[in-house]
Amino acid sequence: MKNIGLSNFLVIVAISAILFAQSTPIFDGQQKAIRELSFQSGFSEASLQNYLIGEYGVQLSQLTQSQGAKLIRNFQEGNITPPVIKKVEIKKEQTIESKKQKKLLLAASVLEEGMSKRFHFRDGSIREGTITADLDSNVTLKTKSGEFIIPKSEFLAETAEITNKKGEVYVGAVLSETNEVFELRTVYGDATIHKREIERMKRYHGGILDKKTEERRRFYVGEEQLISVFLDPTANPLEGNTFYLSGMSIGYGLTDRFMITTKFGSNFAGDLNLHPKMRFYHKKTAEKEKSIAWGLGFHRAYPVKSIIGKYSHAINYTDSAGTVTTFNENISLNVDDAIVDGSKNPKYVEAYLVYTSQRVNPTGRGKVGWTVGGKISSAFIGRNDWLNEGYTWSKESLYEVPFRLWAALDYDLRKELKLVASIWIDNGYKTLELSKVLEDYTGSDGSPSLTFDSVEGNASLIDFDFGILYAFNENFRFGIHFQQPYIDIYWEFFEF
Numbered sequence: 001m002k003n004i005g006l007s008n009f010l011v012i013v014a015i016s017a018i019l020f021a022q023s024t025p026i027f028d029g030q031q032k033a034i035r036e037l038s039f040q041s042g043f044s045e046a047s048l049q050n051y052l053i054g055e056y057g058v059q060l061s062q063l064t065q066s067q068g069a070k071l072i073r074n075f076q077e078g079n080i081t082p083p084v085i086k087k088v089e090i091k092k093e094q095t096i097e098s099k100k101q102k103k104l105l106l107a108a109s110v111l112e113e114g115m116s117k118r119f120h121f122r123d124g125s126i127r128e129g130t131i132t133a134d135l136d137s138n139v140t141l142k143t144k145s146g147e148f149i150i151p152k153s154e155f156l157a158e159t160a161e162i163t164n165k166k167g168e169v170y171v172g173a174v175l176s177e178t179n180e181v182f183e184l185r186t187v188y189g190d191a192t193i194h195k196r197e198i199e200r201m202k203r204y205h206g207g208i209l210d211k212k213t214e215e216r217r218r219f220y221v222g223e224e225q226l227i228s229v230f231l232d233p234t235a236n237p238l239e240g241n242t243f244y245l246s247g248m249s250i251g252y253g254l255t256d257r258f259m260i261t262t263k264f265g266s267n268f269a270g271d272l273n274l275h276p277k278m279r280f281y282h283k284k285t286a287e288k289e290k291s292i293a294w295g296l297g298f299h300r301a302y303p304v305k306s307i308i309g310k311y312s313h314a315i316n317y318t319d320s321a322g323t324v325t326t327f328n329e330n331i332s333l334n335v336d337d338a339i340v341d342g343s344k345n346p347k348y349v350e351a352y353l354v355y356t357s358q359r360v361n362p363t364g365r366g367k368v369g370w371t372v373g374g375k376i377s378s379a380f381i382g383r384n385d386w387l388n389e390g391y392t393w394s395k396e397s398l399y400e401v402p403f404r405l406w407a408a409l410d411y412d413l414r415k416e417l418k419l420v421a422s423i424w425i426d427n428g429y430k431t432l433e434l435s436k437v438l439e440d441y442t443g444s445d446g447s448p449s450l451t452f453d454s455v456e457g458n459a460s461l462i463d464f465d466f467g468i469l470y471a472f473n474e475n476f477r478f479g480i481h482f483q484q485p486y487i488d489i490y491w492e493f494f495e496f
Contacts, residue, residue: 024064024065025062025063025064025065026060026061026062026063026064026065026067026068027065027068030063030065030068030069030072031060031061031068031109032187033072033187034048034060034068034071034072034075035048035060035187036171036187037072037075037076038075038080039171041075041078041080041081041082042081042082043082044204044207044209045106045157045159045204045207046106046204046207046208047082048060049106049207051080059106061109106156106157106206106207107122107152107153107154107155107156107157107206108152108155108156108157108158108173109157109173110173110175110185111131111134111139111152111155112131112134112175113131113132113133113134113139114130114131114176115130115131115175115176116129116130116131116176116177116178117158117174117175117176117177118177119141119155119156119158120155120156120158120205120206121150121154121155121156122153122154122155122156122206123154127141127143127145127148128143128144129141129142129143129144130142132147135149137151137152137153138150138151138152139152139155156205156206157173157204157205157206157207158173158174158203158204158205159171159172159173159174159203159204159207160172160174160182160184160201160202160203160204161201161202162182162184162193162198162200162201163198163199163200163201164193164197164198164199165197165198165199166197167199170184170186170191170193171184171186171187172184172185172186172187172191173185174203175190181193181194181195182195182198225358226369226410226418226420226469227244227251227259227277229371229408229409229410229420229421229422230408230420230422230465230467230481230483230485230488231452231485232354232371232373232404232406232408232422232424233277233293233295233352233354233373234291234293234354234356234369234371234373234408235279235291235292235293235354235355235356235371235373236279236291236293236356237253237256237257237258237259237277237278237279237293238251238252238253238259238492239253239256240253240254240255240256241253241254242492243492244490244491244492245489245490245491246488246489246490246491247485247487247488247489248263248264248265248450248451248485249261249262249263249264249275250262250264251275257278257279257280257282258276258277258278258279259276259277260274260275260276260277261274261275261277262274262275263275263450263451264450265449265450265451266299266302266303266450266451268450269303269449270300270301270345271299271300271301271302271303271345272299272300272301273297273298273299273300273302274297274298275295275296275297275298276295276296277293277294277295277296278293278294278295279291279292279293280292280293280294281293287359287360288357288358288359288360289357289358289359290355290356290357290358291355291356291357292353292354292355292356293353293354293356294351294352294353294354295351295352295353295354296349296350296351297348297349297350297351297377298347298348298349299347299348299349300347301344301345301346301347302345302346302347302348302379303345303453304339304343304344304345304346304386305335305336305339305453306451306453307379307383307386307453308327308335308338308339308386308387308455309335309453309454309455310379310428310430310453311379311399311402311427311428312326312327312328312335312430312455312456312457313326313327313328313329313430313457313458313459314326314393314394314396314398314399314427314428315327315328315338315387315391315392315393315394316391316392316393316394317330317333317338317390317391318390318392319390326394326459327391327455328430328455328456328457328458328459333455335455337388338387338388338391339386339387339388340385340386340387340388343385343386346378346381346382347378348377348378348379349377349378350375350376350377350378351375351376351377352373352374352375352376353373353374354371354372354373354374355371355372355373356369356370356371357369357370357371361411361412366411366412366413366414366415367412368409368410368411368412369409369410369411370407370408370409370410371406371407371408371409371410372405372406372407372408373405373406374403374404374405374406375403375404375405376401376402376403377402379402379428380393380399380400380401380402398427398461399427402427402428403425403426403427404424404425404426404427404428404429405424405425405426406422406423406424406425406426407422407423407424408420408421408422408423409421409422410469413468416470416471416472417468417469417470417471418468418469418470418471419466419467419468420466420467420468420469420479420481421464421465421466421467422464422465422466423462423463423464424462424463424464425461425462426461426463427461429459429460429461429463430454430456430457430458430459430460431457431458431460431463431483431484432454432456432457432484434486436454436456436457437452437454437484437485437486439454440452440453440454440484441485452484452485463483465481465482465483466481466482467479467480467481467482467488468480468481469488474492475491475492476490476491476492477489477490477491478490
């Protein structure tokens with residue numbers, strides 16, 4: 001009798017435990033596990049809730065412990081797959097489905113005092129503010145328009161899937177958002193993600209993917225930081241282990257501070273060259289970034305033709321009648337006639353210092369950056385030995401040292417579109433029409449190809465340029481502007 005009584009007692013306890021589990025509300029930990037497993041299985045937040053309502057008649061938070069345990073086991077064993085959504089062709093069914101969807105919008109599961117962000121509501125309204133009090137079924141939301149007591153059930157759940165530049169993925173409820181960071185509550189704890197580190201992001205309101213509001217109205221940075229504006233460098237180096245190709249050079253980022261480029265046109269002509277750049281100062285916050293870099297250029301045999309061509313306006317020609325003109329003004333002259341036979345191409349060095357500052361645009365749309373820099377070179381060393389009789393260098397103090405000073409601006413118009421502009425003082429700059437620039441670049445004018453060193457053109461000590469850059473994708477960027485070289489091409493085609 002004692003054994004029978006004990007057996008009955010154990011059976012009663014087991015049945016009671018089962019009944020208790022079947023009626024006890026699901027644990028928070030079970031909800032988190034189900035969400036994580038469902039996302040891994042291909043469910044979205046909305047499709048998961050639709051599945052649960054179809055199978056159990058309730059949303060996730062209304063399941064029991066027993067149902068939660070069963071769901072977790074089925075997801076782990078691969079017994080649940082996302083439903084295939086078929087197109088509904090009947091307009092009446094679409095209308096009914098739309099009404100159902102509105103009812104199924106997910107209410108916020110996390111509403112805490114201190115949360116500050118843009119809140120979305122079941123009636124379609126949006127308010128930006130801070131939760132100042134939690135009043136059981138209501139909360140107090142403080143905005144610029146005043147304080148409002150709002151039922152918790154009216155707040156839509158806001159979740160996000162964020163991938164940072166390292167490839168890490170975070171999924172969770174959005175707790176707060178500032179100009180600098182997102183704070184998410186994930187299955188494994190709260191995560192703070194700086195906006196400058198975001199590679200891509202999806203946001204869901206009420207379980208529905210938001211395709212138009214946030215990403216169009218607010219983006220965080222342009223597609224790429226510029227390593228140059230037109231032909232002038234900025235203080236931004238290439239990212240480490242990144243290879244790039246432009247219309248005139250190729251380059252590689254050895255580290256996040258140091259990069260090397262080379263002008264391939266000069267290399268093919270026998271003038272091997274290297275152009276290192278190092279950023280030696282860098283200060284970055286979520287709102288602003290400052291950099292200073294130095295750069296050098298080394299050429300083994302820089303063409304005398306290029307130096308003569310670039311500074312042709314600083315060379316005087318005296319004809320047999322004693323008439324003096326500048327070299328570039330006399331179209332009958334040829335660069336080969338000006339150079340002493342047997343002149344060897346000299347070694348050439350250039351050096352520059354450049355400062356770049358970038359900050360978040362006050363409107364919240366992208367960034368605005370500006371750059372100032374200065375460059376000198378050894379182009380004039382030995383220059384008197386290269387010129388034939390009748391040709392002489394100008395004695396103006398302006399042409400004692402080759403120099404260039406510049407200031408540039410880049411402004412994010414959209415995530416993929418930049419406005420760029422530059423102004424400079426350069427004693428070697430001349431303006432050229434597009435047709436002449438093409439001849440200069442191809443070398444059909446007698447100057448070295450893949451360079452800009454034409455004898456022709458009008459000297460312009462102070463000048464400016466502006467244009468746009470469009471990023472077709474993360475790797476390829478194309479630009480157009482109104483001074484030589486007129487077209488910019490940037491192709492970042494390999495990254496470890």
